[in-house]
Amino acid sequence: MRDQEPGPGHPERRLSTKEAAELLGVKPETVYAYVSRGQLSSRRAPGGRGSTFAAKEVEALSRRNRRESGTGTSGSGGEPAVRTRITLIEEDRFYFRGVDAVELAARHSYEEVAEWLWTGTLRPGVTFTAADPAVAVARRAVDALPEHAAPTDRLRVAAIAAAATDPLRFDLSEDAVLGTARNLIPTLVAALPPVRPTHRDEGPLAQRLWGRLSERPADEPSLRVLDTALALLVDHDLAASTLAVRVAASARAHAYAAVSAGLGVIEGPLHGAASGLAHRLLLDVLDHGDAAPVIAEELRAGRRIPGLGHRLYPGEDPRARALFALLDDIPHAAPALAAARDIEATAARHTPLHANVDLALAVLTASCAMPATAGETIFAVARTAGWIAHALEEYGERPLRMRPSGHYVGPRPPQPLPRTGP
Numbered sequence: 001m002r003d004q005e006p007g008p009g010h011p012e013r014r015l016s017t018k019e020a021a022e023l024l025g026v027k028p029e030t031v032y033a034y035v036s037r038g039q040l041s042s043r044r045a046p047g048g049r050g051s052t053f054a055a056k057e058v059e060a061l062s063r064r065n066r067r068e069s070g071t072g073t074s075g076s077g078g079e080p081a082v083r084t085r086i087t088l089i090e091e092d093r094f095y096f097r098g099v100d101a102v103e104l105a106a107r108h109s110y111e112e113v114a115e116w117l118w119t120g121t122l123r124p125g126v127t128f129t130a131a132d133p134a135v136a137v138a139r140r141a142v143d144a145l146p147e148h149a150a151p152t153d154r155l156r157v158a159a160i161a162a163a164a165t166d167p168l169r170f171d172l173s174e175d176a177v178l179g180t181a182r183n184l185i186p187t188l189v190a191a192l193p194p195v196r197p198t199h200r201d202e203g204p205l206a207q208r209l210w211g212r213l214s215e216r217p218a219d220e221p222s223l224r225v226l227d228t229a230l231a232l233l234v235d236h237d238l239a240a241s242t243l244a245v246r247v248a249a250s251a252r253a254h255a256y257a258a259v260s261a262g263l264g265v266i267e268g269p270l271h272g273a274a275s276g277l278a279h280r281l282l283l284d285v286l287d288h289g290d291a292a293p294v295i296a297e298e299l300r301a302g303r304r305i306p307g308l309g310h311r312l313y314p315g316e317d318p319r320a321r322a323l324f325a326l327l328d329d330i331p332h333a334a335p336a337l338a339a340a341r342d343i344e345a346t347a348a349r350h351t352p353l354h355a356n357v358d359l360a361l362a363v364l365t366a367s368c369a370m371p372a373t374a375g376e377t378i379f380a381v382a383r384t385a386g387w388i389a390h391a392l393e394e395y396g397e398r399p400l401r402m403r404p405s406g407h408y409v410g411p412r413p414p415q416p417l418p419r420t421g422p
Helices: 017-024 028-036 055-069 101-107 110-119 132-143 151-164 174-191 205-210 220-232 240-250 255-265 274-288 291-300 318-327 331-348 357-367 374-395
Strands: 014-016 052-054 071-073 080-082 087-090 093-096
Touching: 014 017, 014 055, 017 028, 017 052, 017 055, 052 055, 093 101, 093 110, 101 110, 101 220, 101 318, 110 174, 110 205, 110 220, 110 374, 132 151, 132 174, 151 174, 151 255, 151 374, 174 205, 174 255, 174 374, 205 220, 205 374, 220 318, 220 357, 220 374, 240 255, 240 374, 255 374, 274 291, 274 331, 274 357, 274 374, 291 331, 318 331, 318 357, 331 357, 357 374
Parallel strands: none
Antiparallel strands: 014 052, 071 080, 087 093
């Protein structure tokens, strides 16, 4: 119930417990917790039935909670929003800490971009090195998996194994988390089995990863595309996997666990696994020599065309544009690149969609004799750095702020007990 509207003798509008809870976005019992902590005053004894609360006090507390938690709505469609200083996406461009991400990736290695994302400082020439004990344990754990295990299966197991070797993993200070990140990312790469018997783990991370994706020796232009892809994919605001990481970090899960949360989400075909679908589509087009029959079959089956369109970019995905420009300089990528452009042009007759980064990754993986799952591996390794950046940011926020209340729409209680049998 709501008290009567204010008049000469009632200058203050008051809210019922239910109304106060709805305004604060909490459960009714939490309203009484605010009273016991002195953050709200009630007209009756705290916790008593029929308590009412000054609307001005409740509204002020609601504003303060939103300000302190950094959560609210985006203003467009009521989607949840979280304050962040990491990535901004606008007008078919995106920025890492205010710097154009495409320009940053063109001039700096993946490790350097990761450091920029974490600290706001560039460290020219930095490379990440894994600790031998973590690599040994992670490799043993990954080797125990079935041969058909997917790359993300291996990466999740490697992350868990690496965590088990770190007794200080619950130290969430910035220096400790950064140390974890610089060790974890190369450990994940080192835990993946090499596909070339002569491969040696040396040089930048992209070079070490290449030996786990392709049997071909890495030429400089191809290695540059892979390194740029890693740098471009390092973060992309609050993608589904990144939101999962922030929820884990909000509950103060350690960095390994937060990364594991992200790895669990990217397997979805609408997220990290999308590049594998684009890879297979590209191979079909190369086999047919024409995109039209392949696109027709996809549409006939009611499937969306992988590698096209992005909800955040009305035009071309800037990451795809940057990678296509580099792939243009690689002669053996020409057939796959032509097939990708054929896919885009053919699909445009049906709906005006532009190439996204999944199609660009597919061109890289298909033209460099990599498996269809290689794009997902590249995505997961790259995004680990972004997940760490978001975990670090979340550790500085109020704990458990990522705890929305459910809007119950089921049958109202009390309901009779269900029958258990005849």
